[in-house]
Amino acid sequence: MGHDPKRAVQSQFGRQAAWYTVSGVHKQSEGLTALLRMAAPGSRDHALDVATGTGFTALALAPGCREVIGVDFTAGMVREARSLQETRGVKNLLFCLGDAEALPFRDGSFDIVACRHAAHHFPHLSRALAEMARVAKSGGRVVLDDTCTPEDPDFAALMNEWERRRDRSHVANRPPSQLVDMLEDAGLRVAETAMSHVPLEFEDWVRRGGVAEPDAAALRESILGASPQAARAFRVESSGDELRFTWDEIILLGIKP
Numbered sequence: 001m002g003h004d005p006k007r008a009v010q011s012q013f014g015r016q017a018a019w020y021t022v023s024g025v026h027k028q029s030e031g032l033t034a035l036l037r038m039a040a041p042g043s044r045d046h047a048l049d050v051a052t053g054t055g056f057t058a059l060a061l062a063p064g065c066r067e068v069i070g071v072d073f074t075a076g077m078v079r080e081a082r083s084l085q086e087t088r089g090v091k092n093l094l095f096c097l098g099d100a101e102a103l104p105f106r107d108g109s110f111d112i113v114a115c116r117h118a119a120h121h122f123p124h125l126s127r128a129l130a131e132m133a134r135v136a137k138s139g140g141r142v143v144l145d146d147t148c149t150p151e152d153p154d155f156a157a158l159m160n161e162w163e164r165r166r167d168r169s170h171v172a173n174r175p176p177s178q179l180v181d182m183l184e185d186a187g188l189r190v191a192e193t194a195m196s197h198v199p200l201e202f203e204d205w206v207r208r209g210g211v212a213e214p215d216a217a218a219l220r221e222s223i224l225g226a227s228p229q230a231a232r233a234f235r236v237e238s239s240g241d242e243l244r245f246t247w248d249e250i251i252l253l254g255i256k257p
């Protein structure tokens, strides 16, 4: 049977769910702060967090909203999200199973639709964006936050190659210009964009991906062997065993007309 990206996601995140609950990169970041600012939660707002994972974004939205729903199609991630919710005693939040590309909600249901650090896993991002636009109310805010490639196609290909070697469920990161076009094609007016970055440490990054030791060693070599231009683009730094690099991150606010 061929490679099924959705099954790959469920198997990848099903195995790695517990790592995400403790992952510093996902818990808090400059990008999440920008997402919350653009989402601008209000006490009467209904919000949807698409591909909620272990619920960090949904949990961050909940205190400002009337109600938040977090949807994800990996049962293990939703279980972790519910247990985190219980630990924190958050009441106005509901987690459910569902596919970003076929959201189980009526048209015009939400004031806020957020999607963070997940779009690069969707086999049909245009379809998922159309779904996010569909379930947003008129005037509603759709905030897309994801890692992105540089605009240079060679660097974009390299970043996607490294990510695929780390995580078989990776589909594609895209450059900022393409993401803006895709939001507009989904019928949203792009009102704001902000750039941030995700600093990564190699060992933590491959551990979260569940990469086997020989593959991790080859991937480390590939990153260390990148051209000086690519190393600059991804801010690759190494010292002894430590290897650090950085992905750019984009946060986009789309308004539904």
Ligand SMILES: C[S@@+](CC[C@H](N)C(=O)[O-])C[C@H]1O[C@@H](n2cnc3c(N)ncnc32)[C@H](O)[C@@H]1O
Pocket (backbone or CB within 6 Å): 006, 009, 010, 013, 026, 027, 050, 051, 052, 053, 054, 055, 056, 057, 071, 072, 073, 074, 077, 098, 099, 100, 101, 115, 116, 117, 118, 121, 122
């Ligand atoms: C990195 S985690 C999400 C992080 C989370 N949004 C946060 O802010 O911490 C990526 C999630 O996307 C989910 N996912 C990927 N493709 C999906 C799809 N088509 N529908 C629903 N969830 C999906 C995975 O199950 C996984 O839980």
